Amino acid sequence: MPDTFKPRTAEEARDVVRWAMAEHEPLEIVGQASKRAIGRPVQAGHLLDMSGLAGIELYEPEELVLTALPGTPIAEIEAALAASNQELAFDPLDYGPLLGNPAGQGTLGGVIAANLAGSKRLKHGAARDHVLGMDAVSGRGEIFHSGGRVVKNVTGYDLPRALTGSWGTLAVATRITLKVLPRAQTEATFLLSGLGDAEAATTMTTAMGSSAEVSAAAHLPAAAAQDLAARGHALSGPATLLRLEGFGPSVDYRFERLRALLGAGRSVSRVEADASRALWRAVRDADAFVGTDDLVWRLSVAPTAGASVVAQLAGRFACKAFYDWSGGLVWLAVPGADARAEAIRAAIAACGGGHATLVRAPAPLRSSIPVFQPQPAPLAALAARLKEQFDPHGILNPGRMTAGH
Amino acid sequence: MSGIAMPKPDEAVLSRRGEIVRALKEMVPGEGVIDTDIGMRVYETDGFNAYRQMPMVVVLPETVEQVSAVLHYCHENGVKVVPRGAGTSLSGGALPLGDGVLMSMMKFNKVLDIDAANRAVVAQPGVTNLGITRAVEHLGFYYAPDPSSQIACSIGGNIAENSGGVHSLKYGLTTNNVLGLEMVLITGEVIRLGGKHLDSEGYDLLALMTGSEGLLGVVTEVTVRILQKPETARAALVGFPSSEAGGQCVAEIIGAGIIPGGMEMMDELAINFAEDFVNVGYPREAGALLIVELDGPEAEVDHLLAEVEAIARRNGATSLRVSTSEEERLAFWAGRKSAFPAVGRISPDYLCMDGTIPRRALPQVLARMRELSEKHGLRCANVFHAGDGNLHPLILYDANKPGELERAEDFGADILRLCVEVGGVLTGEHGVGIEKRDLMPVMFSEDDLKQQQRVKCAFDPKQLLNPGKVFPELHRCAELGRMHVSKGQLPFPDIPRF
Numbered sequence: 001m002p003d004t005f006k007p008r009t010a011e012e013a014r015d016v017v018r019w020a021m022a023e024h025e026p027l028e029i030v031g032q033a034s035k036r037a038i039g040r041p042v043q044a045g046h047l048l049d050m051s052g053l054a055g056i057e058l059y060e061p062e063e064l065v066l067t068a069l070p071g072t073p074i075a076e077i078e079a080a081l082a083a084s085n086q087e088l089a090f091d092p093l094d095y096g097p098l099l100g101n102p103a104g105q106g107t108l109g110g111v112i113a114a115n116l117a118g119s120k121r122l123k124h125g126a127a128r129d130h131v132l133g134m135d136a137v138s139g140r141g142e143i144f145h146s147g148g149r150v151v152k153n154v155t156g157y158d159l160p161r162a163l164t165g166s167w168g169t170l171a172v173a174t175r176i177t178l179k180v181l182p183r184a185q186t187e188a189t190f191l192l193s194g195l196g197d198a199e200a201a202t203t204m205t206t207a208m209g210s211s212a213e214v215s216a217a218a219h220l221p222a223a224a225a226q227d228l229a230a231r232g233h234a235l236s237g238p239a240t241l242l243r244l245e246g247f248g249p250s251v252d253y254r255f256e257r258l259r260a261l262l263g264a265g266r267s268v269s270r271v272e273a274d275a276s277r278a279l280w281r282a283v284r285d286a287d288a289f290v291g292t293d294d295l296v297w298r299l300s301v302a303p304t305a306g307a308s309v310v311a312q313l314a315g316r317f318a319c320k321a322f323y324d325w326s327g328g329l330v331w332l333a334v335p336g337a338d339a340r341a342e343a344i345r346a347a348i349a350a351c352g353g354g355h356a357t358l359v360r361a362p363a364p365l366r367s368s369i370p371v372f373q374p375q376p377a378p379l380a381a382l383a384a385r386l387k388e389q390f391d392p393h394g395i396l397n398p399g400r401m402t403a404g405h
Numbered sequence: 406m407s408g409i410a411m412p413k414p415d416e417a418v419l420s421r422r423g424e425i426v427r428a429l430k431e432m433v434p435g436e437g438v439i440d441t442d443i444g445m446r447v448y449e450t451d452g453f454n455a456y457r458q459m460p461m462v463v464v465l466p467e468t469v470e471q472v473s474a475v476l477h478y479c480h481e482n483g484v485k486v487v488p489r490g491a492g493t494s495l496s497g498g499a500l501p502l503g504d505g506v507l508m509s510m511m512k513f514n515k516v517l518d519i520d521a522a523n524r525a526v527v528a529q530p531g532v533t534n535l536g537i538t539r540a541v542e543h544l545g546f547y548y549a550p551d552p553s554s555q556i557a558c559s560i561g562g563n564i565a566e567n568s569g570g571v572h573s574l575k576y577g578l579t580t581n582n583v584l585g586l587e588m589v590l591i592t593g594e595v596i597r598l599g600g601k602h603l604d605s606e607g608y609d610l611l612a613l614m615t616g617s618e619g620l621l622g623v624v625t626e627v628t629v630r631i632l633q634k635p636e637t638a639r640a641a642l643v644g645f646p647s648s649e650a651g652g653q654c655v656a657e658i659i660g661a662g663i664i665p666g667g668m669e670m671m672d673e674l675a676i677n678f679a680e681d682f683v684n685v686g687y688p689r690e691a692g693a694l695l696i697v698e699l700d701g702p703e704a705e706v707d708h709l710l711a712e713v714e715a716i717a718r719r720n721g722a723t724s725l726r727v728s729t730s731e732e733e734r735l736a737f738w739a740g741r742k743s744a745f746p747a748v749g750r751i752s753p754d755y756l757c758m759d760g761t762i763p764r765r766a767l768p769q770v771l772a773r774m775r776e777l778s779e780k781h782g783l784r785c786a787n788v789f790h791a792g793d794g795n796l797h798p799l800i801l802y803d804a805n806k807p808g809e810l811e812r813a814e815d816f817g818a819d820i821l822r823l824c825v826e827v828g829g830v831l832t833g834e835h836g837v838g839i840e841k842r843d844l845m846p847v848m849f850s851e852d853d854l855k856q857q858q859r860v861k862c863a864f865d866p867k868q869l870l871n872p873g874k875v876f877p878e879l880h881r882c883a884e885l886g887r888m889h890v891s892k893g894q895l896p897f898p899d900i901p902r903f
Contacts, residue, residue, distance in 0.1 A: 006901040016900065021888075052901065062660040063763050085662060121603065128609055129581045140888060144856040145849065150761040151574070152795040152833035154567045154616040155841075155848055156857050156875065158580065161612035170608070182662030205522040209546075211636040213701060250705035257702070302523045302601035328523075328603050355606035373606040378594040382863065383608050389859035392888060401607070 004047040010135060010143055010174035016048055017172065017395060018141035026398045029168040031071055031107030035114055037099050039167055039400045040371050041363045050109055053174060058149075061086055065132065065149050067177040070109025077108055081180055089181040090127045091118030091216075094281075097290045098360060109173050115165030118284035119216035119243065122208070122325045124181070127164055133177035134160035139170070139391025149177045168397040170390040184215075184245035189271035189279060190258045192240040197221055197307040197323070200240045203262055204326040205303055207242050210261055212254040216243035217326040218283045224322035227288040233279050234271070241271075243280060286331050288322055294333035295361045297344060301354035303328040312347040313340070341369045372401050408814065409456065409497075409839050412873040414504035418484055419461065425484060426462050429506070432474040437512075439463040448489065448507050452554070453497035453840055455756070455810055460487070460501030467512045469587070469595060469625045476623065477593025479506060485869050486591070488619040490530065490562030493554040495757055496838025498565065498618045498874055510561050513625060516540045523601045524631050525584055530561020530624045534568070537629065546631040549576035552834065553742060561624045567616030569834035571667040571698075571741075574792035576632070578834070580615040585628035588614065591865045600628060613860060618836050619871040621864040635700035638666060639710060640737045643717045644691030644724035648672055648787075651693035652767040654720040655791045658697065659764075661716065663709055666700035668792035669741050672771070675748075675786040675799070679740035682747035687740050688724045695791065696737055744788045745799070752784075752801035754810075758817045760824030761833035764794045773823055774798060781816040783809070795833035796824070822847055837875045845877050859885050 005027075007013040020027050026044040030036060031051050054071035061084040068077060074092060081087050092111045096103045110116075112134075117126040124130075133147030146159035163171055195203060200219035207214050218241045220228065225235045242258060244251045259268055271279055282288070289296050301309055306327035313319055313332070317340055320333040334340055339358055348354045355373035358366065375383065380402070387394075418425070430438045439445055440462045450457045466472045479486050485505035492499050501507045513529035516536065520526070521544050526537055534555040537548040551570035552558055558568065564586065569578045576582070585599030598614070599605035614621055645651040651670050658665065671679065671694045680687040687694060697713050699706045710727060717725055728734035740747070748755050762770055771787065778785045789796040798820055802813040821831050821841060825848045831841045845854060854876060861868065862882035872879055 008901070012900050060763075060765075062656045063765060064659060065763075115604070115609075117604075125577065125581050126604055128612060129577065138856060142852045142856065144853045146853065146856070148761075148828075148830040148848075150763060150795075150829055150833070151793045152569055152578065152761045152790065153830040154578075154834060154836055155830045155832050156837065156845065156854075157860050158567070158612045158616050159857065159860070161580065162609050162860075164612075165604075165609050182659075182664065185662075202522075205524075208524060209521055209633055211545075211633050211702065246705060247708065249708065250702055253702050253704045300602045300604050300606070302520075302525075304522045305601075325603055353600045354602040357606075375607055376596075378590070379596050379598075379607070379610075382590070382596065382610070385863040386608055386610075386860070389863045389886075390856075392886070 002045050002047060004049050006049045006052045008052045010053070010137065013048070013050070013053065013172055013174055014137045014141055014143050017137050017139065020046065020395045021139070021141050021393050024393060026395050029172055029397055031110040032073070032105050034101055034105040035095055035110050038095065038114065038359055040366050040403065042397050043399045044397070048172065050172065051107065056080055057175070064180050065177060066180050067149065067175060068108050069175060070107060070173045072108045074106045074108055074111050075104050082183065085183050086180045087183040088130065088178065089120060089124035090130050091120035091124070091284060092116040092127060093118040093284045098286050098296065108176055112164050112173060112176055113166065113168045119218060119280050119324050122217060123215040128161045130179045131160045131164050131176065132179055134163055134173055135175040136163060136171035136173045139393060139395045143174065147177065151179055167400045169387060169400055170396065172396065185247040186251055186273050187243060187245040187276050188251050188255055188273065189276040190242040190244060190255055191269045191271055192262065193267040193269065194237050195219070195240050196238070197310060200238070201304060201307040201327040203240055207258060207262060208326050210257065212244065212257045214242045215245045216280060217241070219323040219327065220288070221322060223320050224288040228282050231282065231287055233282060234275065241279065241283065243276065283324060289331065289333045292333065294335050295339050296359050297332040297334065297356050298359050299330035299332060299344065299348060299354060299356045301328055301330065301348055302352050305351040305354065306330045308351045309347045312350070313344060316343055339365060339369055345373065408811065409843065411458065411502065412879065414502070418504045422461055425482070428478055429462060429464050429475060432478065433464055433466050433471050437465050437467065448501060448509065451492040451494045451497060451499040453495050453500070453838065455804070456497055456500055456839065458501050458503055460507035461504055463507045463509060465509045465512050469589065472589045472623055472625055473593040473595055475506070475508065476589055476591050479869060480591045480593065480867065483867065483869070485872055487871050488623045490559035490565065491533065491557050493558040494562065494566060494836060494838060495759065496832065496836040496840040498836050498838040500839055502873065508623065510623070511559065517626070520601065521546065525601045525628055526631055527626060527628045528560055529626060530564070531559050534558050534560055534563055541631050545634050547634050548582070548629060549632050550579050550582055553745065560627050560629065564615055564624050564627060565617065565619050566834065566836040569795065571669055571790060573790065574668060575664050575666050580612060582630045583611060583615060583627060584630055586611060586614060586624055587626035588622040588624050590622050591867070591870050616836070618838060618875050620861055620875060621870065635666070637703045637706050638698055638700040638734060639706050640696055640698040640728045640734045641710060641713055641717070642726045642737045643695045643697065643722045644688035645693045645695065646721060646723055648693040648771045649768040650721045651695045652764065652791070654695060654717050656764055657716045657720065658713055659792070661712060663712060665697050665792060667696070667698040669696045670694065670789050670791040671741060671744065672787040674784065675744055675788045678747040678751050678786055679744050682743055682750060683739045685736040685739050691723055696741055741788060748786055748799045748801065753803045753805065755802065756800040756813045756817050758796065758798045758800065758820050759832050759835040760821050760829055761793065761795045762824050762827050762829035766827035766829070767794070770796070770823060770827060774820060777816055777819050781812050783813055783816055785816070794829065818844060839874055842875060843877050855880065855885055862886070
């Protein structure tokens with residue numbers, strides 16, 4: 001019968017890891033377990049539940065900094081920031097509905113462990129770009145501190161950033177400090193209807209190369225747009241979306257700039273503030289794929305390559321796709337039991353490189369194929385050496401990212 | 406040499422110098438190996454020129470294969486390697502080792518690919534920071550991080566130091582603007598990280614490499630993000646009676662939700678040094694000068710400048726000018742950008758410090774700095790990136806006066822301790838190098854530092870890449886790898902367990 005340990009302090013978390021180390025009993029680390037179904041199933045007999053280390057320790061809006069414990073619900077952090085007209089600019093996506101869970105769950109620790117960012121990552125950077133400091137327990141059972149609480153800091157290796165996105169395989173965060181940013185006064189979405197994928201890709205890169213300061217750029221082919229229309233969003237046919245945020249007159253001015261640059265002979269419409277926010281939440285959280293049995297992939301490629309990768313794959317097997325990050329993030333839904341991992345990764349390699357992650361699939365499939373992109377031998381060996389340095393006994397989330405460590 | 410000790414040279418390596426030089430000449434033919442005193446002299450120091458050390462030999466590879474061959478040879482033969490870019494580091498990161506190979510990357514000086522559609526540039530590490538902007542400005546793009554040395558410093562060096570600049574507040578540091586790297590490990594293995602896609606896969610080794618000061622690998626190619634030049638940029642030049650008033654104004658600007666493209670402050674001494682040097686009309690009587698630059702669409706810039714103006718007046722601004730032309734905007738910046746040479750003209754020598762503090766601690770830190778100036782009997786001019794709390798105190802001294810360098814170093818160390826004490830850090834953008842190496846325990850515990858050094862062990866277990874930098878003492882990897890596991894008892898019966 002597996003045990004669940006629920007420490008209330010960093011020291012207690014350390015003690016659990018020390019015990020696990022001594023007993024050679026690996027631990028699976030969870031917050032609210034909302035992303036437990038992402039990655040390879042962990043081979044561990046016990047759960048280390050970090051939700052007991054919760055709460056915002058420090059929030060100074062005028063310093064643009066927030067420190068919180070890893071079990072703090074991300075919703076609580078977002079609400080605290082909103083009360084001061086601030087936000088997490090990396091726009092963490094909410095995997096809940098896509099994975100069949102309720103929306104609004106998840107903890108800060110989970111967001112950082114998974115380096116979760118949403119549509120605005122295009123302009124504002126990923127979660128890792130907003131992490132300033134981290135205290136953590138290594139797999140050696142030592143508490144260590146890294147980074148700081150100021151934006152400019154090159155004192156030692158950038159461990160807080162390096163631990164972000166490591167899925168709990170290197171260390172267990174016990175305190176996290178983030179950079180926060182002012183929230184835009186308002187927003188609007190510049191919507192172009194009826195573009196094919198390739199034309200949309202060119203349009204998005206043109207917009208991103210303009211001075212219109214687009215904060216997010218996505219394209220929904222007809223099928224994905226129809227799925228979102230069925231969920232109440234005012235879309236009909238393929239939709240190319242360009243998000244503009246800022247104070248009112250600036251948004252209006254930039255909207256007209258985009259119209260002059262891209263609108264000639266095309267169907268342009270404007271989605272206003274609340275509807276725009278709702279639409280982008282739906283894009284960010286892949287609502288188009290919610291509630292189906294399809295296997296879901298996230299592909300990260302150069303923005304101009306997204307449409308080419310999808311065109312190659314669509315010619316080989318049935319799939320549905322839509323694009324975020326100006327075409328550089330492809331959400332791909334594959335029906336059936338064959339995840340098509342090799343074909344997908346070959347298409348990415350043929351289009352200039354990148355990587356693919358299988359984010360929704362039944363556990364047996366996630367155990368049998370590489371969920372995360374396999375790496376060339378020297379790089380994989382370096383990653384294994386890093387794991388060895390942080391977690392020599394393989395106590396922390398063993399097998400979550402790659403088989404064997 | 407003053408008080409910073411470097412690792413003891415390895416006599417066994419030094420005795421094989423002839424053989425090592427011959428081997429290197431086979432790998433890097435032509436002019437690629439320098440082993441004469443006169444030829445090596447230019448490499449004996451970097452921008453932290455209080456310290457000098459001749460290398461054993463200098464090598465200037467031109468291809469990735471040569472870098473790989475040299476590193477592999479050094480790894481096999483236990484020879485230390487110090488990578489070097491343009492040598493503008495202010496922390497001694499490229500100080501040679503007497504028993505080491507100094508590897509200059511400055512022959513890697515080509516821009517390889519300009520990809521406007523993907524807003525990316527692929528360049529070799531020896532390309533200057535400004536060289537990247539120069540290569541793309543005809544397309545309306547620029548590279549955002551802009552250290553003051555951007556005309557000379559190399560993009561590879563920027564990676565090593567995670568360089569910032571006046572634009573960091575809004576556009577981030579190097580680490581936020583790098584998409585990919587090609588690098589060579591000490592074993593000679595070539596590794597590629599990231600590319601033109603946004604998130605690199607697996608562990609974020611890009612984050613580890615950026616700011617790793619040449620200790621983890623040698624960068625042979627970088628892919629950086631370029632940005633569209635903002636439609637317009639205008640600056641306000643605001644004088645305040647004191648740094649405290651200026652600091653309060655900065656806090657209110659950010660509190661109002663405004664993130665300027667740049668926000669810089671100078672104290673009275675720095676204002677006057679700069680004005681003597683460039684003569685652009687800085688208010689000499691002001692206790693502090695604030696430059697606030699807004700960039701973006703014209704309508705937005707005008708609107709925000711009006712807000713900044715109102716905030717400045719509320720905070721007791723004694724003078725306020727807003728640029729009306731590009732020439733005037735550049736003139737506002739001219740003094741700030743030339744602060745270091747301006748001080749260099751006044752004083753025979755100066756130390757440029759680089760700590761970061763939480764913004765709100767600014768008044769307290771400046772007051773303490775004035776006390777420290779009295780205590781050490783040395784003048785100190787302050788220029789700082791006010792928006793992100795990154796201070797650059799310039800300590801004036803004369804190296805020819807016995808004891809002054811030591812006093813300046815003590816003064817600098819006191820300032821950095823103060824930065825950590827108020828919740829800040831030892832270095833914001835210049836790196837630890839040798840300059841702040843022995844202060845690392847002020848900020849980190851032994852366990853913190855050990856965990857950092859274990860990262861080094863994953864990349865370079867023999868510790869041949871730039872040893873003696875960043876970490877105050879070299880622990881052998883075997884010693885760092887030891888585990889003390891005590892068997893058995895679950896020592897916490899009261900931890901909730903289900």
